[in-house]
Amino acid sequence: MTTMATECLLQLCEERHEIEDYQGGVPRWCTGCGDNAILAAVQRLCRDEGLHPEKTVFVSGIGCSSRFPHYMRTYGFHGIHGRALPVAEGIRLARPDLKVFVNTGDGDCCSIGAAHWIHAIRYNMNMTVFLHDNQIYGLTKMQASPTSPRGTKSNTTPRGSYLEALQPLSVTLGVQNVSFVAQAVDWIPEMLYDIVKAAYHHRGFSFIRIVQRCPEWLPKVWDPWLHDPSRIQVLTHEDGVPVSESLAKVYRNRLEHDPANLNRAREIAADTDNIPVGILYRNPEVPCYEDLRASTRLRTTDYVKAGLETEFDKFTIWPQA
Amino acid sequence: MNMPSEAQVTFFLTGRRAAQELEALDTVRLRPAALAAYLDLTRLRHDFPVVLIEDAGEGAAFAALSALVDGVLESAPGAGEQTRLRAHALRIEREIRTLVANGASDRLPALIDSAAARVAPLPDRAFAESVQRLREGMARDGLVVDCNAALPRRLLGHVWRSVARVKGEAFRAEAERLMHGLDAILRADHAQSRRGRAATELRAAIGTAHAEAFDFERMAQLLAPVSAESTLSPARRARIESVLTVLRGQRFFALPGSAVEPYAFEFEDCASALSAFRARLPEMAALARALAVAALEVEGEYREARHDAVFADFDLTGMDAEALAQFPDLLVCLNEKALHTPENQALGEMLESGLPVKVLVQTDDLLEAPLAGSGHLAMGSRGRQLASMALGLNEVYVVQSASSNLVAMREHVERAMRYVGPALFSVYSGASEHIGGLPVYLVAAAAMDARAFPAFSYDPAAGGDWASRFSLETNTQLERDWPLHRLEYEDSEQQRVVEEIGFTLADFVACDTRYARHYAQVPREKWNGGMVALESCIAETARGLPERLPSLVMVDAENRLQRVIVDDKLVREARRCREMWHSLQELAGARGGQAARAKAQSAPVEPQAAPPAAEASPPAQMPAPAAAEAPTSAPPSDEPYIETPRCSSCNECIQINPRMFAYDANQQARIVDASAGTYRELVEAAENCQVAIIHPGKPKNPKEPDLEELLKRAEPFL
Ligand SMILES: Cc1ncc(C[n+]2csc(CCOP(=O)(O)OP(=O)(O)O)c2C)c(N)n1
Ligand code: SF4
Ligand code: SF4
Ligand SMILES: [Mg+2]
Secondary structure, eight states: OHHHHHHHHHHHTOOOOOGGGGBOSOOOSOTTOTHHHHHHHHHHHHHHTTOOGGGEEEEEOSSSGGGGGGGBSSEEEEOOTTOHHHHHHHHHHHOTTSEEEEEEEHHIIIIITHHHHHHHHHHTOSEEEEEEEOSEETTTTOEEOTTSOTTOOOSSOTTOOOSOOOOHHHHHHTSTTOOEEEEEETTOHHHHHHHHHHHHHSSSEEEEEEEOOOTTTOTTTTHHHHSOGGGEEEEEOTTSOOOOHHHHHHOOOEEEOOTTOHHHHHHHHHOOSSEEEEEEEEOTTSOOHHHHTOOOOOOOHHHHHHHHHHHHHTTOOOOOO | OOSOOHHHHHHHHHOOOOTTTSEEOOTTTOEEGGGGGGSOGGGSOOSOSEEEETTOTTSOSEEEHHHHHHHHHHTOOSHHHHHHHHHHHHHHHHHHHHHHHTTOOEEHHHHHHHHHHHHOOSOOHHHHHHHHHHHHHHOOOEEEEOSSTTHHHHHHHHHHHHHHHHHHHHHHHHHHHHHHHHHHHHHHHHHHBTTTTSHHHHHHHHOSTTGGGOOHHHHHHHHGGGOBSOSSOHHHHHHHHHHHHHHHHOOSSOOTTOOSOOOOOEESSHHHHHHHHHHHHHHHHHHHHHHHHHHHHHHTOOOHHHHHHHHHTOSGGGOOHHHHTTSOOEEEEEEGGGOOHHHHHHHHHHHHTTOSEEEEEEESOTTOOOGGGOOSOOSSHHHHHHHHHHHHHSSSEEEEEEGGGTTTTHHHHHHHHHSSSOEEEEEEOOOOTTSOSSOHHHHHHHHHHTTSSOOEEEOTTSOSSHHHHEEOTTSTTTTSSSOEEEEEEEOTTSOEEEEEEEOOHHHHHTTOGGGGGGEEEEOGGGOOTTEEEHHHHTTOOOOSSOSOEEEEEEEOTTSOEEEEEEOHHHHHHHHHHHHHHHHHHHHTTTTSOHHHHHHHHHHHHHHHHHHHHHHHSOSOOOOOOOOOSOOOSOOOTTSOEEOGGGOOOOSHHHHHOTTTEEEOTTSOEEESOGGGSOHHHHHHHHHHOTTOOEEOOSOSOTTSTTHHHHHHHHGGGO
């Protein structure tokens, strides 16, 4: 029908984009911050997938990492602390035509936003979520976060933190309806890009924990992994991300892992010695909440107004006449 | 006595009946024995009546009442309850069948009620429960219709309307979506424009409750400098408005709230259908174009530089079969009698040019007097000819069937109605005025069994060869010349006899008053062993005097068996009929004919064809694995370089000297100009690069200060 004709016409006008088309303001991150690498990988994805800037939205909470939307020349929503996911879910429901990305920090996601995180996994709405995990509250100048390794000295834990770090991968893999979990490190850009791409192509809640360096507050924490490639465990599988020849030469610690195997994924996630990099879990069969609740009803202004009025009326206190 | 008598042979050869030896066939009193069991159809659970299901959507548009009842019974819980429900349901079903056969015309729920009232006039709780369960279980509404002269038109009209409704729904949803989207573009523009930010508009936007708190005049003044006349270019606005005009004024679909009366798509003749189609074509093109433009606009994908040219040329040439398929197809219902020359021409033209038209050609009299004095039976020749002409066109979906068989052909009927392109339905109703006393259903079914009007379908989209496109599957015992029927009776010694008799063309023709002279009833005392089933002697072409004569078994009004012989003229017709059947079998690949052979051969041939082709190509020059990344093997270390693919875009080096270091298209650093800075900068960058991928090489300027110290610091990065 029309769709066919339209598809042809759309193909007719496929446009080449350059990376500059996705670059917004100049990043104000510290020099050497791992967020820069994430930004570069994401802008590359946008260009390579030919995303339309006006059909793309980045949603974030509060934190250094949450400044991400400012640096993208797309739509963006720099939200409130811990609430990136609910905002993204609302966008997803109201504007199914948009590509939705979420940037959230370890404080934003795993501390104040933890409840939203759990439920967002269960809702499994189609979006790509980047957890920028620098193991610290960066923006507010170094307070321990739930993912800070035990013993982290910070402004809130001057004698070192007392608790074992929360493992974002293990948490995510433990929630009902989990459908995509991967891990990347900011300093292997090639794999970072491939993982971001795989996450983007998964339909559902695609969660990537990105090990992100904060040279400003925790300059040395990742050095043992940064300088010893054998502690990076590259996950390989035909359904995983490819490993180039040049990378394979450097990263020899490789583990064959089928992303369909949830129990194995949980075991791998529990290993804190190595940093596993690649796709831990992928299940394309999990239904998306927006599909379960899809309605063909046209959202006309009158319809939306009527719905809002009904809701508002529940709370309105009428001014005295 | 195993030889036919002289009078019998004479009748066979000449058709002259010696009255004292042979009786005339009484076509009203005598019935072919195979039909005897079915005279009271109300007692038989068969495909009729049929429910024309309303709002069937993509599901079956019609179903046999008996099938719907079975559906309810299958899902009934508990064995005891099931038996009771079954008994009640079947009684209601039979009552409905009787009501409908007697001319009742009503919808299913109403018929269930009137049938229930007749079966159990007094209140009965168990029965009422069953009725309730039946109504709920069927959950269908729709007219219940019997097999009669009106059926083909009603049924096909109904299926056509179901398909049109689905298309209409799809169009409505899409048109509303697009109009809403276009409207939103115009409203968004208005809201940002100077007019949209005038004081009155701002006041209206706030509502009454707090309006007094604002000075809207001042607000409008403040907003004026940042408000444009319009954010839309005049061309875009004109385009959107013209598309909206076309969508609102279109007459192909009924839209809620639309003031225009939609076009009619059902026609009584091909000529008017054809001229209506031609007259509407420009409007169809305009609407198709408007839909395509609107879809692009709503997506924000309309690019004038590219699309203007495409749509300037988008006239009738843009209207291919796919584009036409979004509109309702034309439906023409004709009686075979109406196929005169001009009508025939219009029909031929529509089918040949692949117009989106569905044509029903109904035949009521299959055995009308021979045409053009050929001496042959017509056997519905106009409808049949048309069907074979349509087969020859290859692109027409053809369905031929007796009305009794339409339920069995449901999938084909529906597929043909949905087919993108023309479809022809050739249907024999069975409602012939020359066949008295038999239910229409039975006549239609008899015509099919006798292969006088075989059912077939041709689905042009069903595969690459005839055998997969052409199907005879709904015919009874299709591998046989004629189907066998079981006949059970008591002989003169009161012994039970079971016989299998074929139901041939001669059996069918024996029901038609006009052909009685080709039959002669043989009095019981004159029966002899030379009287054999027609099928067993049809292949014999008479040379000299025949020793065996074809005979039929018939049953009279008192349910006694009678034997009837047939003259040679009719046998020849039966032979012709059999040959036509054979050629259909061959088309369907059911007779080991050409199609079947071709199919059998094609299988092993194809795989064999592949290897030589592969061998012929030279040892493949394997393309190198996509070299996305730069080589990592170290270039001569005298030159400074960066392992760019490993760069994590951290800005360190760029900040040290942006003329020396710069990002590439992937936002990863490389050395663009080593001479744009000092060796010191190179070394500092190498030291600051956290992933240690900057290699400073050897200094170019031997006069640079502190070289010795710098060289030492550079050592780990060489
Ligand atoms: C409701 C609320 N509570 C606290 C804060 C203060 N605050 C701002 S950013 C932040 C933590 C950010 O850490 P993280 O999410 O890990 O982001 P990073 O800066 O490390 O990228 C906090 C606690 C706030 N802005 N809002
Ligand atoms: S404080 Fe840390 S996380 Fe924030 S921008 Fe600086 S380096 Fe990055
Ligand atoms: S310092 Fe290293 S990682 Fe940072 S931008 Fe330069 S080359 Fe890349
Ligand atoms: Mg953090």
